[in-house]
Amino acid sequence: GDSVTQMEGPVTLSEEAFLTINCTYTATGYPSLFWYVQYPGEGLQLLLKATKADDKGSNKGFEATYRKETTSFHLEKGSVQVSDSAVYFCALSGQAGTALIFGKGTTLSVSS
Amino acid sequence: DAGVTQSPTHLIKTRGQQVTLRCSPKSGHDTVSWYQQALGQGPQFIFQYYEEEERQRGNFPDRFSGHQFPNYSSELNVNALLLGDSALYLCASSRISGRRSYNEQFFGPGTRLTVL
Numbered sequence: 001g002d003s004v005t006q007m008e009g010p011v012t013l014s015e016e017a018f019l020t021i022n023c024t025y026t027a028t029g030y031p032s033l034f035w036y037v038q039y040p041g042e043g044l045q046l047l048l049k050a051t052k053a054d055d056k057g058s059n060k061g062f063e064a065t066y067r068k069e070t071t072s073f074h075l076e077k078g079s080v081q082v083s084d085s086a087v088y089f090c091a092l093s094g095q096a097g098t099a100l101i102f103g104k105g106t107t108l109s110v111s112s
Numbered sequence: 113d114a115g116v117t118q119s120p121t122h123l124i125k126t127r128g129q130q131v132t133l134r135c136s137p138k139s140g141h142d143t144v145s146w147y148q149q150a151l152g153q154g155p156q157f158i159f160q161y162y163e164e165e166e167r168q169r170g171n172f173p174d175r176f177s178g179h180q181f182p183n184y185s186s187e188l189n190v191n192a193l194l195l196g197d198s199a200l201y202l203c204a205s206s207r208i209s210g211r212r213s214y215n216e217q218f219f220g221p222g223t224r225l226t227v228l
Contacts, residue, residue: 004154034216043116043202044155044219089154093217099145099168100204100217102154 002027006090006103013080013110021075021106023064023090031092033057033066033073034100038087047075047088080110114139116205116220124226125193133188133223137205143167144186145217146178147202155202161186162208190225198227 007022025031032051036044048057053068062077073090090103117136125131137144143162147155157170161180180186184205190197201224204217 036219043221044204046216046218049216091154099157099160099170100147100155101157104154105152 002031002092002094002101004090004092004101004103006088006106009087009105009107011106011108013108015082015110015112016079017110019075019077019080019084019108021088021090021108023073023075023103025071025073025090025092027071027092027094029094030068031094033064034091034093035062035064035073035075036089036091036102038089038105040086044089080108082110082112084108085110116203116218118201118203118220118223120223121221122224122226124228126228127193127195129193129227130189130191131193131225133190133201133203133225134185135188135203135205135220136185137203138218141205141207141218142184143206143208144180144184145204145206146186146188147204148172148197149200149202149222151199158188193227195227198225200224 003026034049035047037047048059050057050066056065064075087105089105091100119134145160146158149155158172159169160167164180175191177189200222202222203220206217
């Protein structure tokens, strides 16, 4: 079945460092891909999405490109801030509005 | 515009009891999905409701059941609670009708269920 694998955490960075969180997926057809972020004690917030191959999702300085040839959707940010400390989840959806399948999450900790 | 709301925020139950969790979707949304998030894990899909019917179901036992009301709000019921049911239960809403770009799901803050 469909699945998402993302890099193990925690990831610890200093402020203004470059961030990459790897995500690869297994799916039939052409899934939509998402990155969600979960701040401590809160629910999940959609960070960015891409619905077809070569699409680039971006938001708040974060970017991810849908690479069908490598089945990847890596999250990047050029300069992280302390406020980016959170848990990041990569997810896919096989069809419009159907179940999201999540990775296990990657904890990011940014220090000043 | 109110987002997805869930109640209660926290709940403590004992093994064997039954629990009902509630969710109100974001305005304009017609679909509600429920997820279980165990500590340190990603959310796991339980089921999805659309037009008051279960549209899709994940790999959860029949002890987990749900309902959607005409106003699109939803309930998640869990019977015969087990210790392993302790988790954060997340509700997400979306809009299925319309363009494919409406497939993103918006999450509520969750209900933290503790089973003793």
